[in-house]
Amino acid sequence: MTKKKSLKDAYSLKTPEDSINLYKTWASTYDDDFAQQNDYRSPIEIAKYFEKYSNDENTPILDVGAGTGLIGECLNLDSKEIDAIDISPEMLKIATTKNCYSKIIEADLSKGLSINDNHYGAIVSAGTFTYGHVGPNVLDELIRVTRPGGLFVFTVHSKLFNKAGFDKKLLEIKKSISEPIFHKVDAYGNNPDIDHGSDQVIITVFRKR
Numbered sequence: 753m754t755k756k757k758s759l760k761d762a763y764s765l766k767t768p769e770d771s772i773n774l775y776k777t778w779a780s781t782y783d784d785d786f787a788q789q790n791d792y793r794s795p796i797e798i799a800k801y802f803e804k805y806s807n808d809e810n811t812p813i814l815d816v817g818a819g820t821g822l823i824g825e826c827l828n829l830d831s832k833e834i835d836a837i838d839i840s841p842e843m844l845k846i847a848t849t850k851n852c853y854s855k856i857i858e859a860d861l862s863k864g865l866s867i868n869d870n871h872y873g874a875i876v877s878a879g880t881f882t883y884g885h886v887g888p889n890v891l892d893e894l895i896r897v898t899r900p901g902g903l904f905v906f907t908v909h910s911k912l913f914n915k916a917g918f919d920k921k922l923l924e925i926k927k928s929i930s931e932p933i934f935h936k937v938d939a940y941g942n943n944p945d946i947d948h949g950s951d952q953v954i955i956t957v958f959r960k961r
């Protein structure tokens with residue numbers, strides 16, 4: 753029997769290949785044994801803040817590190833289109849079953865993306881800018897593929913915000929973005945994990961100039 757995956761497994765990843773391997777075996781149970789059991793709140797919070805800050809122009813949307821598509825499920829999109837991008841084909845296969853994504857893109861975010869400049873009207877992301885996953889430099893490529901005026905709403909693990917250099921990155925790109933707005937929220941409603949159950953994320957919001 754495969755051992756149940758934990759945040760410790762996810763946070764100790766080192767390379768994109770490690771992500772592929774972990775999520776390959778986690779994909780089929782992720783929604784139940786991780787999201788539902790721990791009342792994982794980040795995708796709901798992202799949907800809430802996207803609704804607060806977005807306008808009719810913020811489409812199409814790119815869900816970055818979309819995983820099994822929890823943000824797509826939480827967003828109430830009548831007139832907007834959303835695409836999913838992730839490195840794990842197994843996670844994306846589950847996302848496809850949610851029937852909310854227009855396009856599924858399998859790609860490594862740490863490399864250049866085969867997406868035209870100024871294509872997206874919004875970027876959303878939950879649980880991807882975290883330990884062992886994706887760092888602040890990915891923002892350069894995401895800004896490139898986003899239109900001027902495009903909205904960014906994404907979580908960054910609170911303990912990693914300064915440690916991984918998100919603070920410095922936002923200063924470095926400040927001419928390309930509006931003044932960021934931050935909301936600190938709990939990542940889980942009910943997670944018994946002693947080390948990470950009370951983790952918080954910083955929802956970071958800005959627009960590309």
Ligand SMILES: C[S@@+](CC[C@H](N)C(=O)[O-])C[C@H]1O[C@@H](n2cnc3c(N)ncnc32)[C@H](O)[C@@H]1O
Nearest residue numbers: 768771817818819838839840843860861878879
């Ligand atoms: C914790 S999951 C979050 C999934 C989903 N957004 C959610 O909130 O449930 C992190 C996701 O990031 C993806 N990921 C990790 N490294 C990546 C990379 N270099 N490029 C693209 N996706 C990556 C993983 O495959 C995984 O699906």
